[in-house]
Amino acid sequence: MTIAKNESRRTRRGWSDLVLAPYSFWSALFIVVPLAFVAYYAFTDNNFQFTTENITRFFTTVNERDGVTTYTYLLIFWRSLKLALISTVICLLLGYPTAYIMANAGDRAQKIMLTLIMIPMWMNFLIRTYAWMTILQDKGILNGFLTSLGLEKIHIIGTESAVIIGMVYDYLPYMVLPIYSVMAKMDVKLLEAARDLGCGSFSVFKRVIFPLSLPGVTNGITMVLIPSISTFYISQKLGSGKFFLIGDAIEGQYVANNLHFAAAMAFILMVVLLIFMELLKCFTAHLYGGGQK
């Protein structure tokens, strides 16, 4: 009897290993191995000989103009980081209160707002970005509107501000949704308990709502920061190709068939993002711990 039982258990286990096998194989071959290829290409030259030249090229290429020397790729990387961080902060400042309002609205209003937030998300981001290009162009809708009001035209297309507007527009829903989903699940009893124990509205927010919403905030930050730091379409369209972001640099090298240098930049981007995510994790863990005291 026991033998039979063991036997059947073993066949069950065998079966579950079998169904996992295709995915194990697939994810190893198409997730892990390609990442290894990024590192391999990053550290080899065109003849697949080991070299660190691609990496050093990223850190040492300089650009001399009007007697001023700037580090070409470091500057590009710094600009990407700067614009992505600004966009993320704006998304957070706009998205957090929006999520809070949504979570506290009535059932029907919640459902409607959720659908409304999701519609732009489902539209292709190329189209969304393109829409902003037609709005912000010198002869675009915004300037047409300003002229009809008798105001001065503004030149915004091709500036960093235009790129930031595009990033905020494209990725705002990715900030709102994770924060909303955490807040909507929050236990109302906790808030009531805090109030019963003498907390005012502000300290309920500070001591209960905010710490509990932090996982959503962290999620939102990563979901906005990662696509905005690596974008190349937004900067091409709204920045009019006047300045490069790291995504543009990678895409440009891909188009020029410099795969090894493209891989090197992708590799550096990946490492920086990994470090950033770890820091974010530590930081929120620290904040979360602090909030509970």
Place this chain on the structure above:
Amino acid sequence: MKTASRILTAFIFIFLFAPIAILIIFSFNEAKSLSVFSEFSFKWYRELFRDEATLTSVKNTLILASLSMVISTVMGTAASVGICRLRSKWYRRMMDTVTNIPMTNPDIITGISLMLMFVFAGRLLGTTTSLSFATMLIAHITFCLPYVILQVLPKLQQMDQSLPEAAQDLGCTPMRAFFKVTVPEISPGIITGAIMAFTMSLDDFVISYFTAGNGFQTLPIRIYNMTKKTVTPKMYALATIIFFVILALLLISNFTGGEKKNSKPANG
């Protein structure tokens, strides 16, 4: 406080929808202008439906999305069953980490990494053009899989594990127990996962851009190529159609989603 929150909500939704509204309005513009509305017309819609390349790209996108959806849903569901029963902790943690990679990595890195591997493999096989429909399909399945697993795995973990075991004790083969007991139980997860896979594939530009061959153009790649040059409002017509299709789908899913809660899914 109340007015402040009303103003903010109004601002957010105007901000989100103004560009879309503008696209829709100007898609009916007779003139080519982006800022002056001259006369109402369907001219750009007619032009769009005469544009063979765009129509083909729509067809290509649907083929690609359907195939990636079916394959990633089947493989992802099977994987979830396997992951759910894993005893070994480190294997499980490894699967979790690996599954998370495509979701946390920027699309450009996922795209570049797959492209590098395909190009390298193509070199080994001695073919000049290694990127094709097949490489794109592989890429799409790869980034859809985590979304399926993310939907199905929690449903499996919530499920009473003794149900399929009972079925097996009553003489079902594991296969039959799975299809008769487990699948109906986790079907909401499978359906959501499949829908997510389909929409992710439909919407993807960056990864497709790096892994597509020259011959195969999806709609996002077509849009990219169209917006490279000066654009005719044909693009707006396309955007308007996409908007209304999405709106219809969301309304339908909300509608049917509401119904499902009331009636338990039929077994079998």
